[in-house]
Each structure stands twice: as structure tokens, then as C-alpha cells.
Amino acid sequence: MVFVRKVPGRSGSTKVQLAERRDGRDVVLEHLGTARDDAELAVLFAVARRRMHEGQEALDLDGVGLEDEGVPTRPAPITSKRSALLWQVLTSAYTRLGFDAIDDEAFAQLVLARIIEPTSKADSVRVLNEIGAPTVSLRTMFRSLQRAQERDYRDRIAAACFDHAMITGDVSLVLYDVTTLYFEAENEDQLRKVGYSKERRVDPQIVVGLLVDRRGFPLEIGCFEGNKAETLTIIPIVKQFQARHGVADMVIVADAGMLSATNLRELDEAGLRFIVGSRVTKAPKDLESHFRWHGTAFADGQVIDTITPRDQRGTAVKASDPMRRAEPVWDPKVHAKSWRAVWAYSRKRAVRDNKTLSLQENKARAVVAGERAARTPRFVKSRNGATVLDEASLARARELVGLKGYVTNIPADLMPAGEVVASYHDLWHVEQSFRMSKTDLAARPIFHHTRDAIEAHLTIVFAALAIARDLQNSTGASIKKIITTLRPIQEITVRIAGHEHLAADPTTPAAQAILTALQARPH
Structure with a gap:
């Protein structure tokens, strides 16, 4: 018997086919088209009626009947849907890194929800529900933040990251840099303080130091008062890393912001190379x-x-x-x-430096000529009460491009x-990790106000960054690309005639490439 077959497609579309039951399975006779709304679906059902054998009606195997106008009725209800492939990849990475040693389901859900869609802790339940992932109550999630501090989850996450880096990479050379994370708050406290901001923000902030391996995989994270000088952060982080893992011999790489006589002396006295x-x-x-x-x-x-x-x-x-x-x-x-x-x-750097110097020179000349407000830029100096171009400084700078x-x-x-x-x-790897934490994982702004809650938030971001970095290093695709590729591929449960049937979107070539790189198979 020939019947009309309706199959879920990508992005909410519906495929309409003529099929026949043979030897216990459905055999597609003709694909009639793909509908993206109810009007297109009605047209395709009308075409299906005309194509069917004389006097034969559609068999309601897929929960779809036909009226004389060709409008579908009694659709089969979808009882559940989930992004099973995405959840499989994320939970497998969580386990592969050894984070499952922390027996806290709520903590794991907060970490994975942040990778899928960075949002507030309160909104993480919605994110998990949307992809059909298991979720604990919101109250349990908030209690996991307290457990993260009481049970020192960061220490265990850092230990697992170090073990993973030792197996898959190299920790003989580590990279260090700092960034700032601001708060939606008006008042300062002992931790959140107004300090130097590259973005010229005046909100209270904290300074975050991050130590990564040469591939950008995170090894250690720490936070400091928002007004703490960047040069004063590297020694505490490095000593914390050494004490945690018993590392004696390694090379520390940092940018010029860490260049101070005290830092270099202390690193050298600790037997570390830099x-x-x-x-x-x-x-x-x-x-x-x-x-x-x-x-x-x-x-x-x-x-x-x-x-x-x-x-x-x-x-x-x-x-x-x-x-x-x-x-x-x-x-x-x-x-x-x-x-x-x-x-x-x-030579490439020289071209870039010369371009920057030319812009600075033009600003300086505009100030000297009175064409710009006298906010003293580089290469402008005062002489006898007048502003003049600092020709000597400009010439020296040109020599060093x-x-x-x-x-x-x-x-x-x-x-x-x-x-x-x-x-x-x-060092670009650590800079990229910071960009990931600020954009893909939305580490800021932070809405917590106590130090313990802030530290717990950083622990979640630290774990999420490690998973994201591991997936990127394994697949060559950005974490954003991995999420957008796998999230639409859904597994759907449909109830037909009192029985539940499982249907799944086909795996796309891009998704298959990710699975192949991870040596994973759909469950």
C-alpha cells in the first residue's frame, strides 16, 4: 500500500515523500519536496493525493491524515527532542580531561552550559532544557558554587589539566598574560577595584592571570585586586603552579608588561628560565x-x-x-x-610601526598648529610656553621601527x-585563550559580589576554557563553529498510535568531520 510519509528536515523543514511498506520496512518511491511552512506542506500533500493510486488514501503511519483539501490533520506529537550529538561531544570531552573525578553533576552542567551558550547561572537551566540535556534545579546549581570553593574544585581541575597537558603536549615552556574582568557595580570593595583598563572603563574590576601551555591549553588561573599592577601578578601565579605540581624546571614566556627587575630576579632565583x-x-x-x-x-x-x-x-x-x-x-x-x-x-613590523608613527606625528603636528585640542600626544613638547614638535624623539623612533x-x-x-x-x-595562544574566555565563554561582566562566588565563577570559566581549547586543538575548528554545527542536529521522539519512535537528523559533512577528528561515533 502506498502512503504519504512526512520526515523532519533541517531548520524546522518537513520532507514529504511517497512510500510503500515492503518486507517490514518503508521504501521511498518518490520525494515530492521540502516544506518550510504550513502552506507549502498543504501544497505537497495535495500533490501527493494526485500521485497516489486511484481510490487509495494515505495510511496514517506517521500520524498524518488527509482532508479533501489536502490539509494535514492529527500531526504526531513530538514528546522530546535533544541535541544528542552536541551533548555527547561535550560530555566526552569533560570525561576525557578527567573532570568527572569531581562528582558534582550541577558543576558539570554549569561548565557545559557555559560552552553552549554563555549566560547567567540562573539562565543555564534554560540553555540545558533547550538542547534536551539533563538538568538539576537552579537551587542545586547555586549550591554547587559554594561546594566549588569548599572542596577546592579549581585545584582538582588544574591537576587534571596538568596531567592532560603532560600526556598530549609539553609543559617545559609555559606562557603567561593578564587581563581584566569588570563588574556591573558602582562601589569598590577589597577585591573589586577601579584600576588600569585597556578599554578605559571606570567600573570596578579584577585582574586575572592565566598560565597556558604553548598550544594555549590552560594550566593555572588566579585573580587579584583590580588596581594591582600587572608586573606583580606573575610571581604568585608561577609559584602557585610550581607548588601545585612540583615543577622545578620550565621556561616562562611573558610580554613586555611583565618586564621588571624584581620579576626577572625572582624568576632567576627560583631556578626558572624566562x-x-x-x-x-x-x-x-x-x-x-x-x-x-x-x-x-x-x-x-x-x-x-x-x-x-x-x-x-x-x-x-x-x-x-x-x-x-x-x-x-x-x-x-x-x-x-x-x-x-x-x-x-x-620588514613587515617596520611597515606597521612606520604607519603608527605617521599617525602619531600627524596628531602631534595638528596640536602644534592649534588644529586639535592640546591633549598632549606623543612627540609634542613645550618650549618657552609654546608647544612644538619633538623632532629628536620622532627621529629616534623612526630609527627603531x-x-x-x-x-x-x-x-x-x-x-x-x-x-x-x-x-x-x-604568546598569541594565551591572548587567544583570553579572547575565548571573554567572547565565546562570556566570562564578563561578572554579577557576583563576594570573593568566594567570584572565585567559583572563574573555576567554571577555567574548566570551560580547558574543554573548549581541547576540542579546538583536536578538530581545528573554533568552539563557536563546533557548537553551531552540532546543535541543530537533533534526536526526536515521536508518539504514533500510542508507541514512541526515535528519529534523528542526518549527520552533516561538517559534523562528521568533527566526529572523525575526535574519533567519536554517534550513540
Whole structure:
């Protein structure tokens, strides 16, 4: 007997087919089309009636009958639907990282809900319900925040992350950076304080330090008062990491914001090696010999391995000797008051630096000419009560375009200059992890107001970031792409004639590529 078959399609569409029951299974005779609304569905059913054999009606196998006008009636009710494939991938990653050792279903749901759709804790129940995932009560979720602090979930998450990084990656070189997270609050307290913000915000904030491996996988996270200087955060985080895992020998890579004589001394005294970005203003002193013998011209990719004073505030310690043409080879015993400095020149960076300097010069000239408000920009100075262009400073800056410096305590025989530069350039991974936490995982703004609640929130973000990073490293796709690819693929339960039947959307090529990369199969 021929009957009309209705099959759920993608994005809420419905496929209409003519089918016949043969040997206990439905055989599709003809695909009539795909309807995206009730009007299109009525038209396709009208076509189906005309195509059927003379006098034969549709058999109500799919819960669909036909009226004379071809309008479908008595649709089969959907009793449940869920994004089973997405939930499978996320829960598998949670388990693979060893986070399931924390026997707290509510905590796991908060972490996974944040990956699916970052929102408030109160709204996480809705997110889980929308994808058909199991969910505890909202009250239980809030209690899990308290448990996270009481039972030190972050310590256990960090231990699992370290074990995973040891197996799949390399922790001999770690990357460090800081960011700020602001609060929708008017008043400061002991933790949330107004401090330096790159976004020029005046809201109370906290400073967050993040330590990751060279692939951007998170290893340690910590928060500090919002007005704490960035340079004062690296030592506590590194010591916390060392104490937690018993790590004695590793290389710390950080940007120029961490460059301080105290930081470098303490890292060195702790037996740790470091690579820290230098400031271009130090180039004239470090490269004094090079400028004297070779001038200010550089070749693309040229690297100069020299030394730099440990305490930049003093003038007694000289870097390279301008009377000698050869750069000194840093030796910690010989150069006890200096660090090794590597300077590299890039033509691409020079073009970018020149463009920036030209914009700054134009602003300076506009201020000098009275065309702009006298908010003193770079390269403007006062002379006899008048504003003038600082030609000397501008000329010096032009001479240094394209240069980037790196300070380290690793001897050249252990790490060549090129490897020092390459290791520092891995810092983009930690910057990307911060962008993920702020955008994909929406770590901010934070609506908690007590320190324990804030710390618990960061623990959830830390765990979610680890899962997101692991999935990205495994598949090569962004976490946003993974979610948008897998979420629409649903598993639907339909009740027909008192019996429930399971139907599922076909796996798309993009979804299959993700599953293949993860070596997973749909359950």
C-alpha cells in the first residue's frame, strides 16, 4: 500500500515523500519536496493525493491524515527532542580531561552550559532544557558554587589539566598574560577595584592571570585586586603552579608588561628560565655597538644576540661596548649584572610601526598648529610656553621601527636566538585563550559580589576554557563553529498510535568531520 510519509528536515523543514511498506520496512518511491511552512506542506500533500493510486488514501503511519483539501490533520506529537550529538561531544570531552573525578553533576552542567551558550547561572537551566540535556534545579546549581570553593574544585581541575597537558603536549615552556574582568557595580570593595583598563572603563574590576601551555591549553588561573599592577601578578601565579605540581624546571614566556627587575630576579632565583618581551626604548643602549659599527639599517629577519643591564634604572652598568664591533656572548658568570638580550628586525613590523608613527606625528603636528585640542600626544613638547614638535624623539623612533627585543636568562648554547624569538611568538595562544574566555565563554561582566562566588565563577570559566581549547586543538575548528554545527542536529521522539519512535537528523559533512577528528561515533 502506498502512503504519504512526512520526515523532519533541517531548520524546522518537513520532507514529504511517497512510500510503500515492503518486507517490514518503508521504501521511498518518490520525494515530492521540502516544506518550510504550513502552506507549502498543504501544497505537497495535495500533490501527493494526485500521485497516489486511484481510490487509495494515505495510511496514517506517521500520524498524518488527509482532508479533501489536502490539509494535514492529527500531526504526531513530538514528546522530546535533544541535541544528542552536541551533548555527547561535550560530555566526552569533560570525561576525557578527567573532570568527572569531581562528582558534582550541577558543576558539570554549569561548565557545559557555559560552552553552549554563555549566560547567567540562573539562565543555564534554560540553555540545558533547550538542547534536551539533563538538568538539576537552579537551587542545586547555586549550591554547587559554594561546594566549588569548599572542596577546592579549581585545584582538582588544574591537576587534571596538568596531567592532560603532560600526556598530549609539553609543559617545559609555559606562557603567561593578564587581563581584566569588570563588574556591573558602582562601589569598590577589597577585591573589586577601579584600576588600569585597556578599554578605559571606570567600573570596578579584577585582574586575572592565566598560565597556558604553548598550544594555549590552560594550566593555572588566579585573580587579584583590580588596581594591582600587572608586573606583580606573575610571581604568585608561577609559584602557585610550581607548588601545585612540583615543577622545578620550565621556561616562562611573558610580554613586555611583565618586564621588571624584581620579576626577572625572582624568576632567576627560583631556578626558572624566562623569555620576556623588551621595550623598544631599550634598543639604543642594548644596540649601541651595532649602531656605531653598522648604522641603523637592518636586513629583514636579522637577529642580534647581545646583553642588556639587569637594572635599567641605573647608568653604571653598560650593555654592549661600543668600542668593540663584536657583540658579547652572554655568560651568567661573566655578565652577572646583565641579562641576555635578543633583538630581531622584521620588514613587515617596520611597515606597521612606520604607519603608527605617521599617525602619531600627524596628531602631534595638528596640536602644534592649534588644529586639535592640546591633549598632549606623543612627540609634542613645550618650549618657552609654546608647544612644538619633538623632532629628536620622532627621529629616534623612526630609527627603531621594525625592532623587537627579548630578554632571557637562557644561554645561547641551550637555546639559539631564533628559538628565543619563536618561543615568544607563541604568546598569541594565551591572548587567544583570553579572547575565548571573554567572547565565546562570556566570562564578563561578572554579577557576583563576594570573593568566594567570584572565585567559583572563574573555576567554571577555567574548566570551560580547558574543554573548549581541547576540542579546538583536536578538530581545528573554533568552539563557536563546533557548537553551531552540532546543535541543530537533533534526536526526536515521536508518539504514533500510542508507541514512541526515535528519529534523528542526518549527520552533516561538517559534523562528521568533527566526529572523525575526535574519533567519536554517534550513540
